[in-house]
Each structure stands twice: as structure tokens, then as C-alpha cells.
Amino acid sequence: MELLKVENLTKKFKKKGILFPAVSQVSFTLEKGECLGIVGESGCGKSTTANMIARLQKEDEGEIYFEDRKISGGMLLKPVGKGLQMIFQNPQDSFDPRDSVIEGIMQGAAAYGIYSRKELTEKALELFSYVGLKEEYQNRKIRQLSGGECQRAAIARSLICEP
Known part of the structure; x- marks a missing residue:
């Protein structure tokens, strides 16, 4: 069973009027019982991706599904939050x-x-x-x-x- 599905996730940040891509077209599927590591250099979008999945930041584009329920598009996490928890870096x-x-x-x-x-x-x-x-x-x-x-x-x- 698919636990988490991320399709074409994209996030841009504006700095001094210019849009900078933080996450560009990220897609992956996590099956129940699997572990997934997102690896990359500092500033490549790992935390931004996690924050969008945890609904701490809104995505610009893309879809996020948790236990076959769409949670992207501005949906608040409360309906699925019990099942999706985050442990922060700091x-x-x-x-x-x-x-x-x-x-x-x-x-x-x-x-x-x-x-x-x-x-x-x-x-x-x-x-x-x-x-x-x-x-x-x-x-x-x-x-x-x-x-x-x-x-x-x-x-x-x-x-x-x-x-």
C-alpha cells in the first residue's frame, strides 16, 4: 500500500523580486514499511520538501497524497496529522x-x-x-x-x- 506519494512537487521563493527554485519537480512513492532518505547538499531543498509534505509550507505546484488522501493544495494537516509526524533537525x-x-x-x-x-x-x-x-x-x-x-x-x- 502506498503510504506517501509525491508528484512533481515544486516550490520557489522570492528574494528581492526574483523567484528562486528551492524544489523542482520532485516525485517519489513511499510504500508502507519502507524507509526513504532524501540526500543532497546544503540548500538543495530537502527540508523544504519535508516541510511541504508536513504542510508547514504550501507547494507552488505538484500533488501530495498520504494514505491515498490528497493533502496538497492548501489542505490543513489536521485530518491526517495524527498519522504524519515530523522530527525537526533542530x-x-x-x-x-x-x-x-x-x-x-x-x-x-x-x-x-x-x-x-x-x-x-x-x-x-x-x-x-x-x-x-x-x-x-x-x-x-x-x-x-x-x-x-x-x-x-x-x-x-x-x-x-x-x-
Whole structure:
């Protein structure tokens, strides 16, 4: 079964009135159970491609299908967001610095209304152990974690939605 299908994805950015191509006609299919790596030099469009798939940026052209549902063309991710989660390159910047670590992990799942508050807290604490975070870190701020610990918190934040 096709999990993700990307067809002719294109994105251009405007700088000083000139359009610069960031992603040009990218196409691929990812089957359920497969892994896909997008490799290239800095600035070649890897992050822009991922951001368009995650609906953090709108594509200029092309189609994106997730589990046979079209998600491109301005559609918000909420209807499919539970199944499609992103782990950012720089996890420290992806957490609200005012939140505790556990609040940051629960944030996405809370927005989707997946669990009750009690279930969400229990699931988050289970994930602390699963990703190798000490439970005593739950009330710390994200800036109090090391880079590796912050990355594990970002992984837990994605896993809590059970993508």
C-alpha cells in the first residue's frame, strides 16, 4: 500500500523580486514499511520538501497524497496529522521554551484530541522511558536538556500521536 506519494512537487521563493527554485519537480512513492532518505547538499531543498509534505509550507505546484488522501493544495494537516509526524533537525527550536518537557511532548497529541488529559500524561511518561529520558526531567524546560535529550523528547512528541 502506498503510504506517501509525491508528484512533481515544486516550490520557489522570492528574494528581492526574483523567484528562486528551492524544489523542482520532485516525485517519489513511499510504500508502507519502507524507509526513504532524501540526500543532497546544503540548500538543495530537502527540508523544504519535508516541510511541504508536513504542510508547514504550501507547494507552488505538484500533488501530495498520504494514505491515498490528497493533502496538497492548501489542505490543513489536521485530518491526517495524527498519522504524519515530523522530527525537526533542530529540536530545541521546535519546542515552546515556556513549556515543561512533558507539556512539549504532549502538545501535538493534545491538539488532535487523541487522548484524555490523564491518558496523555500516562502515555507521555511511558515514552520518557521508551526514548531514554529520565522521568525526573518531565518538569524541566527544554533548554535544560542536552542536545541528545532534546532530540529524544522530539522523537517522543512524534511517537505520542502513534503515526
